[in-house]
Amino acid sequence: MIKIIFLILTTTLCAAGQAAIFGDGNPDNGIEDQRHQAPAEMLKSVGTIYCDGALRGSATHVHTATKTDPSVIVTAAHVLYNRVDGQAFEDCSYRPQNKRLTAIPFAEIDRHAYQPLSKNRLHQSENDVVFVALKYRLYAPSMGLSIDSSSKDELSLVAYNGSVDAMHLTENCMRFSSVSFASERLILHNCDAQGGASGGALLDPSHKNIIAVHGGTFFVRSQTVNGSSNALNVAPAGSRANPESWINHARKVDQPMINQLRHFVAYLAKDSSDQTRSLGQIPEY
Numbered sequence: 170m171i172k173i174i175f176l177i178l179t180t181t182l183c184a185a186g187q188a189a190i191f192g193d194g195n196p197d198n199g200i201e202d203q204r205h206q207a208p209a210e211m212l213k214s215v216g217t218i219y220c221d222g223a224l225r226g227s228a229t230h231v232h233t234a235t236k237t238d239p240s241v242i243v244t245a246a247h248v249l250y251n252r253v254d255g256q257a258f259e260d261c262s263y264r265p266q267n268k269r270l271t272a273i274p275f276a277e278i279d280r281h282a283y284q285p286l287s288k289n290r291l292h293q294s295e296n297d298v299v300f301v302a303l304k305y306r307l308y309a310p311s312m313g314l315s316i317d318s319s320s321k322d323e324l325s326l327v328a329y330n331g332s333v334d335a336m337h338l339t340e341n342c343m344r345f346s347s348v349s350f351a352s353e354r355l356i357l358h359n360c361d362a363q364g365g366a367s368g369g370a371l372l373d374p375s376h377k378n379i380i381a382v383h384g385g386t387f388f389v390r391s392q393t394v395n396g397s398s399n400a401l402n403v404a405p406a407g408s409r410a411n412p413e414s415w416i417n418h419a420r421k422v423d424q425p426m427i428n429q430l431r432h433f434v435a436y437l438a439k440d441s442s443d444q445t446r447s448l449g450q451i452p453e454y
Contacts, residue, residue: 328369
């Protein structure tokens, strides 16, 4: 009997059975999910993405150079696409703190390299980040982008928690290294995350800066060629993270990402009086 191993990517918008709630190896002791209410001040900087009538992911209000700049959020690029046919959603908005009545429509989506139908899952995750300008200004705190220089392994993730329909914080999770999913552009981590957490912010120890944007979960699928097995090797919630077969990933903030934000903001400021631009039009700069 021959087994073939496939590398596939599940986002946190997939079925609950593919969620990534890690633990101590005993999924039955009830202590696995470490998410809790985010501090009030942190909540002011985060929210959710709604597209075509459904919650698609999380996002964070990012700091720009001046108070006159357009308000910009950062999220995972895949949340803006239908994962079945790869088509972009048509009607998207940002809900600060996940408050339904405060939804702000998107004004413009920055250019990005994410390819929704790509079969190269590792490369796809390395490009799973996008900046979005909002139609109206956010008069709320923002978070800066920061290149991770900490030697500490401990991380925090602020993102949507569908179990309670609120933005939650996971603290004291860890980063991992991997042979299977090695990439200089990704942080592998075991911060608890489920549906709607994609696009959430991985934070530095001060909780004031974004060091990565959560994308989803890597896992390995095995298929038996001469048999009937075609099962996903996804551990149940509460199992230990395994960096070679089942682990969360986030797109790391680097200098190119910071430069991308600067270019986007400059483009928005330069063309702020141009009313002819369409949603999602690729900026030229």
